Amino acid sequence: MQLSTKHLLGIRDLQPDDIQLILDTATQFKEVLQRPIKKVPTLRDVTIVNLFYENSTRTRISFELAEKRLSADTINFTASGSSAAKGETLLDTVNNILSMKVDMVVMRHSASGAPHFLAKHIPAAIVNAGDGINEHPTQALLDAFSIRERLGSLAGKKVAIIGDIMHSRVALSNIWLLKKMGAEVTLAGPPTLIPVHIREAFDVRVEYNLRAALEWCDVANVLRIQLERQNQPLFSSLREYSLAYGVNKRLLDSLSKEIVIMHPGPINRGVELDSDAADSKQSIILHQVENGVAVRMAVLYLLAGGSTKP
């Protein structure tokens, strides 16, 4: 029982068996989180640094909680207020931290491929907590866990990923994972936010009509419009985007079946998702957040375990 990789850099590098193992392990950790004492001594002798070169609320708190629930020692690093602001390189910073006997690195960086670069140069296990517009593997894993929890399995399920596919690492990780696990994927959004060759690259469907995508799917994963990653406007206004691609309760009620609504957060309420849909019974957004801790515990446990095998 062991993952086929030493790091979690992206879903791209995982085998279906690895994904299955992570999700099954997370189920056990979810049970731990429901106990009177929500903590196990499993990673007592493991030290983990959370290296965040980019802002984060959910992911950082979720990782930190996961580490603490596993009894690991944690150090938090944020780029602002550190020597990175004085011009220290990423590799220097990490090597300095590792020389203080740190076993694992959880990192988020605005540059795609930053954790892959680091993995080539340092001995510690790396967990990618989001790199630029490339991947956000633990988000895809917790999304998969939440779908599995609600619908029983992933194979054969129809998932629509809606919105800013172009700038979304959540979208890319989700596509990799869902395709590997045998789900069907449709990408929906304005043509300017969907990469041109993605249909052939991943064997996914592309749909420019929101209603058609929602009618087709079992699960709609609504993504955030990432204004901070758009250098030039790709749609005319947020209001126009919301009118054409915003998901609201009226639209959901008019569909022929009840679908599950997901969102990786933070929500731009009233833009990609209206409050009445985000807070409805169909939404599993807060379950996603809850499951995030269990899934990250599973990832950390599986990467740390067996690391000093003689």
Place this chain on the structure above:
Amino acid sequence: MKIILNEQQLAITIQRLTHQLLENHISLENTVLIGIQPRGIYFSDRIVQQLRTLVAPDAIHYGKLDITFYRDDVRTGLHELNKTEIPFSIENKNVILIDDVLWTGRTIRAALDALLDFGRPAKVELCVLIDRRFSRQLPIQADWVGRPIDSIITQKVKVYWQEKDGKDEVALL
């Protein structure tokens, strides 16, 4: 290979242990049984099966405990995970921990740690089918023993169960 318990002896031993437990925990008031995953469950299932013929089934509180997260050897290798299911409070209860083989005592050490995360029991007792005496690495002893045996460290005790292995038998390999 030496047979320690054959099918009939195993059945009698389980019967005896069940009666002993009942004798010391009158009608199981304030007592709960917890089997240790994975192989202890086959043994605890049999005990509970016996108990059901002797007391009202709703008087029996039976849980299962997986100790993987409490092991002291996580860094040297991962072990298969199993389900923990303790659907009742163990606060101030008499807990009977049940496992198939007591050997080094490390599993029970982990089980005690795991158990305390579910509350503070009034008392914890240990019931095992086979006690490999003189091979302990920790100061842990069983309260209820099916069969004590003397073995050397290179030997293996294998417990076979009908449901899993197709026969009921305990053997020393």
